[in-house]
Amino acid sequence: MDPRLFAQAVVGGVLNGGVYGIAALGLALIFGVMRIINFAHGAFMMLAMYLSYWAFTLAGVDPYLSVMLTVPTLFVIGVVVQRYLINHVLEAPEHTQLLLTLGVALIVQNAALALWSPDPRTISTVYTRTVWYVADVAISLPRFIAFAAALVASALLFLLLTRTDLGKAMRAAAEEPEGARLVGIDVAHIYAVAFGLGLACVAVAGTVVLPYFRVSPDVGDVFVLIAFVTVVLGGMGNLAGAMLGGLIIGVAESLGALLPGSLKHLVVFAIFVIVLLLRPQGLLGARR
Amino acid sequence: MSKPRGLRAWLGHGDALPRVALVVFLAVALLAVACQQQTPQQPGKPAAPAQEAPKPAAEKPAAQPAQKPAQPAKPAAAVAGVKIGVLHPLTGGLAFEGKQVHNGVLMRLEEANAAGGIKSMGGAKLEIMQGDTQGKPEVGVAETERMIRDGAVAIMGAFQSAVTFPITQAAERQKVPVVVSVAASDEITRRGFKYVFRQQPNTDIYAKQGLTALKELIQRKNANLSTFVIIHEDSLFGTTQAGHMERYGKELGFKQLDKIAYKATTSDLTTEVSRIKSLKPDILLISGYYADTVLMMRTIRDLRADIPAIIGMANAAMSNPKFAQEEPKLAEHMIDVNYWWDPKSERAKKVREAYKQKHNEEMTNHAVQGYQSADVLVDALERAGKADREALREALTKTKLGNLIVPGETIEFDERGENKNAQPLLLQFQKGVPRAIAPAKYAEVEPAFPIPKLEERLR
Numbered sequence: 001m002d003p004r005l006f007a008q009a010v011v012g013g014v015l016n017g018g019v020y021g022i023a024a025l026g027l028a029l030i031f032g033v034m035r036i037i038n039f040a041h042g043a044f045m046m047l048a049m050y051l052s053y054w055a056f057t058l059a060g061v062d063p064y065l066s067v068m069l070t071v072p073t074l075f076v077i078g079v080v081v082q083r084y085l086i087n088h089v090l091e092a093p094e095h096t097q098l099l100l101t102l103g104v105a106l107i108v109q110n111a112a113l114a115l116w117s118p119d120p121r122t123i124s125t126v127y128t129r130t131v132w133y134v135a136d137v138a139i140s141l142p143r144f145i146a147f148a149a150a151l152v153a154s155a156l157l158f159l160l161l162t163r164t165d166l167g168k169a170m171r172a173a174a175e176e177p178e179g180a181r182l183v184g185i186d187v188a189h190i191y192a193v194a195f196g197l198g199l200a201c202v203a204v205a206g207t208v209v210l211p212y213f214r215v216s217p218d219v220g221d222v223f224v225l226i227a228f229v230t231v232v233l234g235g236m237g238n239l240a241g242a243m244l245g246g247l248i249i250g251v252a253e254s255l256g257a258l259l260p261g262s263l264k265h266l267v268v269f270a271i272f273v274i275v276l277l278l279r280p281q282g283l284l285g286a287r288r
Numbered sequence: 289m290s291k292p293r294g295l296r297a298w299l300g301h302g303d304a305l306p307r308v309a310l311v312v313f314l315a316v317a318l319l320a321v322a323c324q325q326q327t328p329q330q331p332g333k334p335a336a337p338a339q340e341a342p343k344p345a346a347e348k349p350a351a352q353p354a355q356k357p358a359q360p361a362k363p364a365a366a367v368a369g370v371k372i373g374v375l376h377p378l379t380g381g382l383a384f385e386g387k388q389v390h391n392g393v394l395m396r397l398e399e400a401n402a403a404g405g406i407k408s409m410g411g412a413k414l415e416i417m418q419g420d421t422q423g424k425p426e427v428g429v430a431e432t433e434r435m436i437r438d439g440a441v442a443i444m445g446a447f448q449s450a451v452t453f454p455i456t457q458a459a460e461r462q463k464v465p466v467v468v469s470v471a472a473s474d475e476i477t478r479r480g481f482k483y484v485f486r487q488q489p490n491t492d493i494y495a496k497q498g499l500t501a502l503k504e505l506i507q508r509k510n511a512n513l514s515t516f517v518i519i520h521e522d523s524l525f526g527t528t529q530a531g532h533m534e535r536y537g538k539e540l541g542f543k544q545l546d547k548i549a550y551k552a553t554t555s556d557l558t559t560e561v562s563r564i565k566s567l568k569p570d571i572l573l574i575s576g577y578y579a580d581t582v583l584m585m586r587t588i589r590d591l592r593a594d595i596p597a598i599i600g601m602a603n604a605a606m607s608n609p610k611f612a613q614e615e616p617k618l619a620e621h622m623i624d625v626n627y628w629w630d631p632k633s634e635r636a637k638k639v640r641e642a643y644k645q646k647h648n649e650e651m652t653n654h655a656v657q658g659y660q661s662a663d664v665l666v667d668a669l670e671r672a673g674k675a676d677r678e679a680l681r682e683a684l685t686k687t688k689l690g691n692l693i694v695p696g697e698t699i700e701f702d703e704r705g706e707n708k709n710a711q712p713l714l715l716q717f718q719k720g721v722p723r724a725i726a727p728a729k730y731a732e733v734e735p736a737f738p739i740p741k742l743e744e745r746l747r
Binding site: 002004005008009012013016019109110113117118119120122124129131138140212213214216217218221222223226250253254255257258261264265 | 378379380381383384386387522549550551553554555556557558559560562563566578579582583586589590591592610614615746
């Protein structure tokens with residue numbers, strides 16, 4: 001095989017995988033802390049993309065700067081949604097949780113459809129078209145920035161979880177909610193913050209993707225459906241695993257596209273099944 | 289840490305607020321879901337909003353105060369309506385394309401109502417039942433069956449081949465005519481069905497006529513182009529289209545280098561495009577939907593894949609005015625084989641203007657095809673003389689419809705229900721507007737071919 005083609009596929013896969021990773025990170029955080037699978041994750045990513053889109057179109061805000069807008073907004077939305085909705089189904093059977101998050105997704109998606117029509121929208125900036133060449137391998141600048149931002153955001157989240165009291169409290173609440181309550185941690189509060197942080201992650205993903213990808217009411221599915229696989233692959237609730245899973249899936253998809261037919265999704269799911277068979281707890285499997 | 293507790297204390301009663309919020313939310317969620325399912329049903333009633341909207345507009349030409357004519361119109365509605373089911377993907381990844389077809393179909397049906405309904409049925413109005421396939425075959429079938437149960441005389445749909453395929457099967461079983469709005473795969477009419485009618489060209493005709501016209505163009509321009517790569521989305525439409533392109537491409541003496549499939553909902557096409565680039569084809573043939581094609585064209589730009597001829601085959605973006613708006617430089621000079629309005633048709637001009645007035649956007653090929661197929665249905669209903677499925681099928685088989693907005697003298701169906709005279713055109717973006725370049729009879733402008741180098745185009 002042409003080595004240049006191979007290199008291009010790997011680079012493209014890694015860059016795309018970073019975005020899968022950051023989208024999955026939020027999902028993993030939410031699941032890790034409160035055992036909820038957030039099916040509305042994609043809908044919130046779409047919401048962040050529209051926020052950034054409108055900030056750019058109406059107010060001329062640079063799409064990368066609008067991260068200052070999307071992240072806090074989605075964080076607040078997350079806290080509110082957790083406190084007033086999710087919090088009540090924490091102990092409920094799984095299908096109730098599923099119905100609730102799916103219901104939120106339906107509402108957000110249909111609201112977007114009603115408000116902004118199904119038209120795919122894109123933005124055009126100077127860097128949208130900038131491409132670097134490293135030894136004949138093309139690296140599109142916005143895709144590179146998206147990847148870098150994903151790494152930075154996940155590093156920040158990691159620091160927050162390991163170095164701050166809030167992070168410690170969050171890990172405590174995730175490990176042993178009862179014990180956490182006994183030592184005076186307001187677990188309900190922690191859950192709300194964790195959900196907010198989860199949405200903040202997906203807000204980062206949405207914002208950095210916008211300069212090179214369309215936004216439409218269904219766009220969340222493109223990135224987040226794969227994130228569910230990513231989360232399980234990395235080990236449910238394991239953050240480093242989610243990032244690693246994202247990268248693996250990105251590269252697998254990209255290399256899979258070198259095969260005849262549209263096998264790239266097959267490759268992803270083949271890897272998924274193999275990992276589940278050999279390591280049911282996921283790559284960096286969390287206990288439990 | 290006791291902040292929420294403080295809030296609750298302030299509200300006086302422990303968990304009341306959140307509980308109330310949850311109940312309210314669930315109620316809203318249920319309502320939203322219910323509405324989604326109901327909206328399509330509502331138009332079944334005579335006073336449905338979708339139908340009401342066009343009425344006042346239609347009655348304005350009566351040169352009377354807008355309110356008055358509404359009254360004499362009422363008694364006429366006493367004639368039982370003719371129920372028509374119209375379904376397309378209105379949500380999901382193909383909602384953008386689906387909406388255009390839907391608008392085209394509705395526009396023609398509403399015109400018929402505005403012009404006094406079906407005259408041979410005593411001015412019976414068309415009752416439009418709208419449905420959303422969500423782009424999913426199973427949803428499409430369920431919607432079709434619902435419409436048939438509710439008394440639809442005919443079904444129109446469904447934009448995607450993969451959805452139209454099972455829908456036509458469900459309708460055939462219950463002997464309900466389907467007038468296909470848009471769905472190109474020729475497999476749809478290859479099953480000996482008697483209730484399927486399609487006025488647009490199928491994938492076979494697209495590939496055959498498109499590639500033949502391309503060959504002529506190459507010879508006329510003395511261009512030395514012989515190798516091609518096909519890239520197609522991997523559902524029924526793209527796959528059958530690719531099969532025919534491969535066959536006719538080889539028959540016409542071109543050399544195929546590769547055939548690449550991709551999923552329309554993909555987030556990245558870098559590897560696919562770098563594969564194309566490394567093959568250095570003279571011609572790239574693309575069968576895809578809108579968003580994925582635009583992503584591909586952007587990737588072609590990013591990877592500097594210089595290809596002398598990029599041709600869309602029944603492509604949803606390559607002749608869509610929105611593409612030229614979004615990426616003017618990338619769209620310029622791109623060629624598409626598509627079923628378009630006849631540039632010489634006066635009626636097409638009027639229809640396009642009315643469409644633009646109504647929807648504030650240019651009529652796309654999808655809207656044109658939707659409109660024309662609804663025109664076929666209205667004509668057949670008029671000749672059928674009664675709201676009866678069998679009578680309608682009979683009338684459809686005898687269709688000989690002229691004054692088209694698409695190319696061709698008349699629309700007539702063969703025994704499979706295919707339009708014998710379907711004529712796709714070669715279109716090229718010139719100065720941001722898609723113009724017909726072939727066949728010669730319909731050509732508006734001289735083609736720019738082979739297309740200029742990528743660097744020149746991006747300058």
